[in-house]
Amino acid sequence: MSKPAHQPKQGRGSAPPLPGTQAGLVVASFGRHVLVETPSGQRVICHPRGKKNQAVVGDQVRWLPTQDEGTLEKIEERSNLFYRQDEMRTKSFAANLDQVLILIAAEPEFSESQLTRALIAAEAEHITPVIALNKSDLAEPFGRAWTKLAPYRAMGYQMLPLAIKPKIDAAAAAGPDDTQPAQLLELMALLRGKKTLVLGPSGAGKSSLTNLLVPDARVLTAEISQALNSGKHTTTSTTLYWVDANSDGARTTALIDSPGFQEFGLHHIEPMQLANYMPDFKAHAQDCKFYNCTHLHEPGCGVILEVKSTARPSTISASRYRLYSELFAELSQTRY
Ligand SMILES: Nc1nc2c(ncn2[C@@H]2O[C@H](COP(=O)(O)OP(=O)(O)O)[C@@H](O)[C@H]2O)c(=O)[nH]1
Ligand SMILES: [Mg+2]
Ligand SMILES: [Zn+2]
Known part of the structure; x- marks a missing residue:
């Protein structure tokens, strides 16, 4: 079991750019292949030089154009790498993150063990974790979950209640009380200008959040899967979505959607x-x-x-x- 490198093997951080290569950001990864976005917003499928792809979403890379695709030549030094280490393998989520949003919900009931593990993994990489508890429209289970989280608030973690996609009847019953927009505004203020990895169990509302903040996320996913001609991999890949790509062309706020996980191993931690x-x-x-x-x-x-x-x-x-x-x-x- 080896620790994934913050300084990838492909090259040194401060060396001059390799001749002929261009800068790019890895915005999606599918097994061995990655999708690289150029500074002007073009997206190119890139293949690693070696047998294994070491690049992860969030990596700054140098790539070399081939016909209509490219080869990955170098991964720039990372500021951090969020990963888990299960018994048999290392699973990297993403690199160069500003924060991790741990999205859990009133229902299904969250695992405190998974929450604690994700928090420890973030602390170990000096990445700020934020906890969001979704489905506040489900009053009773929400109250229970909020109480269960009391120790985590007490130890200083930022915690947001959310209703990303409230049940229609619950929303109607609530009448003109619009607490949801206020919660969402707070969340968006928290995300602004940052790269945030969204992590959470299945059913917590990760896709709902992506679809709410990135209205064309579904289209993007379909495009990526078509470009790679590997629809079957789409659900297990990690993807970076720009939240503010449309407003003024600036791309500074990103959500990184990660596949769910069964276990969250911490074998890299003493x-x-x-x-x-x-x-x-x-x-x-x-x-x-x-x-x-x-x-x-x-x-x-x-x-x-x-x-x-x-x-x-x-x-x-x-x-x-x-x-x-x-x-x-x-x-x-x-x-x-
Ligand atoms: N009651 C309620 N249901 C929600 C809320 N947000 C999402 N859901 C529902 O929870 C289910 C799982 O959501 P999804 O986004 O697919 O979760 P994911 O597995 O984390 O991607 C879906 O049926 C959503 O409609 C919410 O705020 N309140
Ligand atoms: Mg989902
Ligand atoms: Zn002691």
């Missing part, structure tokens, strides 16, 4: 680093007696002290401590 990537733990880990405290059983552990505190509600929830213990065991096991 178990001893976990607490560092969990803000509620980090705040108390500095009180531990031992510098190499695992927070599992040591005497004088600031984390355990906080978990067990009865004087006031603990800032480390029981479920977060359980998730930490499970992850610690999981990551320690596969390491050797």
